[in-house]
Amino acid sequence: MNLSYWEIKSWFTNIDYTIVGSGIVGLSCALRLKERFPKAHILVLEKGTLPQGASTKNAGFACFGSLSEILDDLTTHSKPEVFEIVKKRVEGLHLLRKTLGDKNINYLQYGGYELFSKDDTALFEQCLSQKEDINTFLKPLFNDDVFSLKENCFGFKNIQERSIFNPFEGQIDTGMMMKALLKKAQDKGIQILNNIMVEEYQEFQHSVSVKTNLLEFSTSKLLIATNGFASQLINEHVKPARAQVLITKPINNLHIKGTFHLDKGYYYFRNVDDRILFGGGRNLDFKGEETTSFEQTELIQNTLEHLLKTTILPNIPFEIEHRWSGIMGVGNQKKAIVKPLSNNVFCGVRLGGMGIAIGSIIGNDLAELIN
Template identity: 50%
Template sequence: MSPSYWEIESWLTDVDFCVVGSGITGLSCALELRKSHPGAKILILERGILPAGASTRNAGFACFGSLTEILDDLQSHTEDEIVSLVSNRFTGIRMLRQRLGDQAIDFRQYGGYEVFREADKEVQEHALEAMDRINRMLQPVFGRPAFEIRPGEFGMAGIQPDAVCNPLEGQLHTGRMMQALLGKAREADICLLNGVEVTGFEDLGDQVGIRTSAFEFEAANLLLATNGFAGLQTGLDLQPARGQVLITEPVPGLALRGSFHLDRGYFYFRNVGDRVLLGGGRHLDKPGETTTDLGQTPGIQQALEDLLHRVILPGQAVRVAHRWSGIMGVGSRKKPIVQKLSPHVFCGVRLGGMGVAIGSQVGADLAALATT
């Protein structure tokens, strides 16, 4: 398609900032740019009808990292790095709540729970032995012990009687969150074009030449906020990671309330009203789940259903209502990449499955990097 004169003049001329990706990071970045540059022309390009990565396709966890996940990360990160990671997640959730309001995103602080299978008694014992040390390590972040032991009275089967709880964690409604962010962007006179995929770009010295699936144009600055989709374009330590998710029909009398982690966070589930949302299983086939294909696979779907019927809701006849998947961005390190790629090209990517928690902060950092 060749754009018309009117389209070029109205949308594609004198663009100060072109943000690629309309997820949490991209929208947060654009809103921060508007605060610092009230007269700038800001354009967001999004390849999907809706954000095509994880922002509308996640589980809606407002979490900071389970106890076993933190212990696992300490094998490859220093204590200072872990404290920084958890602090950024805690701060990011607070930024999101302050920007949008708890009612708009249906935020509910039910707490986050880590549960352990009966066969994982040694894993649980190791985690509980380390809990006081981890609480002391994270005391500067939360100002209180992050983790505590609570009875695991959730009606599950094959689960150890005690769970590890972080009472500060919560859950939110992913769709309402994104609607609220999109509303903020419209109010801020930020232009968003959907169905436009960026296929290439080149820093020309004073402008960035941008090629898309629909047209070519130039912008003063290009900011990539495409998380797991950015690896091929940037050559960074970044790979896509698919997360498969399902949600049940309403379950009468569902007592489950909270956000739950199992197997170092590789499985996660929560209530959505009286439904159960369940996702994960990527560790069962990491090579196969290193993909940008938004599909499902029989093996992981079966593992999710087995967990649902045998552990979470044993003996209950419950039907799956919807299935979907989202694409995260991961790498050898948990720290996000906020980096200048060339004089006028910047990126904020590799959110490591914590986009809800850190997307707002990464977006703010990306905006700051592009304007310093």
């Protein structure tokens, strides 16, 4: 692509900070950098027409972990580590709401429910037996009990008669959130360019040369916030994890309200605009879903539809209107990777499917790495 003198001068000259990825982390990082360095020239590059990955494709859960997930984390992490993980999510959600305002993200705190299938009796009983211990464990964060029992009041089938309820869980409108974040960044004078793919970079003593599919340019610092796509640019332990989602057409008199977790959180659904949004099923084919492809598979889509018919909306007719996929970044640890890679290159990646909860705070932490 042959750029004009004006294009090079206005968009690609004297750049202080270049951020790769215009999702929650990338834009939060840009906003914090602008706070710290008001006169800085900040450029955000996005490979998609819209933010790729998961920021505009997630289910809109403002959550910090179901009871079974926290118990599972305690088998692979220490108690202080799990407490810090949950604390980071809670603080991240508060930061997102404070930054954008509840109205601008349509934040609704209907609470969250963890459902257990008829076959999950052992897991359900384990959660019941440890519920009070976890409530005590989390009390310093919430000053109240987090988990309690609720009867099945939504007419779900093939599940245990009681669910575990969390009053602190909420939901947001993902599209409204990202539009508000983009507008805030643009209003601050942060440049955001779409459809530009960063292919590689080369570091020098005081700068980084960034090669894209359109041109090559120089920046003082490079910050990578591409989460599930991180391994395409940097050598860190981040695996892509595809999440497949579908949404129904509007359903008359929809009685379901809240966010719902099923099968250790591998399935999740919620109400939105008189519809049911339903996603998950990665556990049906972990290896196959370790991909950056945005396609859907028959195996998972058919399973989602089957669960809709037999468990979530039994005896309620529905039609599927849209299907899509998002790409998360996961690893063998729940803690995100936020660190310098060298003198002039930094990364904030591996959000583990908790981008809404921790994206803002990881973006801030990434910006704080700059001296």
